[in-house]
Amino acid sequence: MQVVGITTQQEVYIASRERKFRINEILILEDADLNNPRGEVVETLAYNRLIPMGLDKSLVDAQVIRSLEQIGYNIDSDEINLAKLRLYEEAPHPVRTGCSVRLPRFEEVRNLLVKTTPQEGMLLGEIRGTESLADSLSEDLANQVVIMEQGDLRSQQGVPFLFDIKTMQQYPHVGVFGGSGSGKSFGLRVMLEELMKLKIPTIVFDPHFEMDFSDRVPGLEDRGCSFTERFVSVQVGQQAGISFSHLSTRDITELLGAAGGHLTESMINVVQMLHRRRDSYTSFSDRLNNLVQALEEGKHGLERQLRNADLTPAEAARVRDLMQLLQQYGTLPLSSVKGIHWRLNRLEKAGLFQHDIRTIEQGMEQGKLVVVQGNAWILQVFATYVIGALYRKRREYKDARMNGEEGHFFPPFVVVTDEAHNFAPKAIDSPAKSILKEIAQEGRKYGVFLFLATQRPTLLDETITAQLNTKFVFRTVRGTDIATLREETDLTPEEGKRLPYLRSGDTFVSSAVFGRTIFIRIRCAYTRSPHLDNPFDELKQKSNERDERVLQTISAQLPMFDTDLVQAVAQVNRECGLNWDVARLKQELDHLAGSGRLKKHETPFTTRYDK
Incomplete structure (x- = not known):
């Protein structure tokens, strides 16, 4: 293998008669003046005279062809393998044309490919183009992954790809992008398995009810850890919810806005006027319901009820309570009060106020992965509360430590969601x-990180996208x-052109x-x-x-x-649980x-079915 043509x-x-180049493989240029620089193959081509070439658009230009002829290649008969190599570090001067090129040994490129150990890092896959390094691979990195091909x-067959999660302290947050069927959700599952292996507290919002880790892949039962004890699954409204009495007025405003769309200024004013500290759901809901009745009856209607001689003392007391409520909050618009009441009822019917987040907090404190499942809209509402609550607990602990106080320890954690463009459009x-924007911008200081997956990166909030240091x-x-x-x-432009044609499970890691893109x-x-x-x-x-x-019946x-x-x-x-008629x-x-499972005999008078 030799360097040909004009260099920069x-x-x-690079050209070779015998060896075909692999895309993304690493080669070493034997130029002693540049201390034998390393580079990656970014484009490959096989050339001979039988293939018509557009020399102005091809990897092979006239300068390369002349260079090949001068060093002894027979352009008319030889098949010539060509590659464009991009250096990892810019050289102080152009590479010497004609210098030899060779395959590296693993130790010569280890620092480019491996940043941590399999025990401390996330073992996510295999680096493409590193098959030639398999023979010289160190023992600690051999036979670490199994690939579906x-x-x-x-x-x-190559070098395993290890993601050093400790570097997220400096380069926080991860984005996972890909269309339907690209392997995005599969890749996210692998990442979650690795987070469980490292016992990193993680909360996952799962709108598709697919993040279950109980069923092992046949033949891989001995790989990885026992995941059954390292994750807990909760469903909003059944095992997890929101303790209403712990909510502030601002929390309730945000939850109600999430439940039914944007709140008007008048609706926000209703919440601020009616909510009292330590209100239970029942007390707040009853206050809203009573105010709706009072506004609908009006002052004159309530006074007319009081003049009714048939009114019992309990009923009269209730009417007086409604009059007092009307006197206190009578300036609030009925439509706004009804809008708040409707939103509150919607959340309650979804079971949001029947539980708390203690199960989630316990799972996080035990270093487990907590999967939160539910319909998309209720997950968005719940995520608003639970992410904020967990983030505040972690932030309060770190702030207390900064002030020299002890504080109650809450661990650093990772927030993971699929369909992230629905949570942060x-x-x-x-x-x-x-x-999510607050965590994207400030979470690194407190040890809170994001793993966001989406099919449509264009629809994801730009502030958050810009903070994803690994994609x-x-x-x-x-x-x-x-x-x-x-x-x-x-x-690169070449890699961008390859994106629509990647196989499921192949991905570029930026x-x-x-400091560069890796293909794995x-x-x-x-x-x-x-x-x-x-x-x-x-x-x-x-x-x-x-x-x-049916046959057995x-x-x-x-x-x-x-x-x-x-x-x-x-x-x-009756026996099959069906609802058929005779026809x-x-x-x-x-x-x-x-x-062929029954025999049918037609006669002039009837039809007979037999075994």
Whole structure:
């Protein structure tokens, strides 16, 4: 392998007759004047005279061809392998043309590829283009990951990719971007497994109910740790909620805004006027409900009720209470009070005020991964409260330490969410956006970090996107999203062109820690998502199971005639949990006969079904 053509301080061209170059592989240029610089292959090409070339647009230009001819390559007959190599560090002067190029040994490039150990870092995958380093790989890095390739598991062939989570103190927050089917959610699962391995407290908001780590992948049971004891799953309204009495007036205002859209100034005034410190849900709701009744009746209506001779003492006392409420808050608009009351009822019906976040706090204090599940809208409301509450506990502890006080310890933690553009959309207010922006900008000082995944980086708040110092970029097709990623990362034009064609599970990692983009393949996850089954296989399986139940139910009645179907359909509905009529049963029997599982005999008078 030799350097050919015109060279610069940043890029050179390399040619070889025998060896085909791998994209993203590392090579060493034997130029002693530059202390043998290292570089990465960013573009490759195989050239011969049988392939027509547009010399003005190709990697091969006229200067490269002349250089090849001068050093002995037969352009007319040889197949020539060419590569563009970008140096990791800019050279003080151009590389010497004609110098030899060789493959490195692992120790020569270790500092470029590995920043930590498998025990202390997140073992996320395999670095593409490092297969040539396998023979010289150090023992501590060998056989660390299993890769899924073309549907089959294979052992590690290159250098494992280790993400040093300790560097997040200096370069905080991670973004995971990719379109549907790109492997984004799969990659996020691998990251969560590694956070559990390191026992880092993590809270995950899971709107798709897929973050379960109980089911292990067959053949990988001995890999990783036992995840069952390292995560806890809670559902909003069932195991987790909000203790209403702990809410401040500002908290309630934010929650109600999240429940039904933007609050008007008049609605905010209603909350500020009516809410009292340490109010329970019942006391606040009753006050709202009573005020609605008082405003609807009006002063004259209440006075008319008091003049009613049939009124009991208890009813009269209630009317006087309503009059007092009307006198105190009668200036508040009825529509605004009703709007607040409706939003409060919506949150209560979702079960938000029936529990507290103690289960989540205990899981975090134990170093577990806490998965919070629920519908998208209720998760956004709940995330506003719970992220703020946990962040305040951590911040209060750190501030107390800074002031020389002891404080109650609350651990540093990571906030993870899929569909992050729904939690922090660009140019639109959302419930959790303000707290996520605060953590993105200041969380590093307190040990609180973000892992945000989204299919649409263009729709994610720009302030937050700018604070994501490490970005995993999976296959992305939309031009606007590719343009956004190009602006926010150091992806080259060549890498940007590759984005729409990446295989599922391949990703570019743009990291401030490495100072460049690394191309990796995410390792096989040790656990499986509960939604992994193909829906069409599920449809076929359920259909076959139903047919089997129906066959077993009617088998004792065979042979069966048309005249028997009324009695048969009642039994089928009862034993199989169906709601068929006679016509539907006949259609299913004809279907079973067509598939060869029953025999159908047509006569002039009736139809008979038999085994």
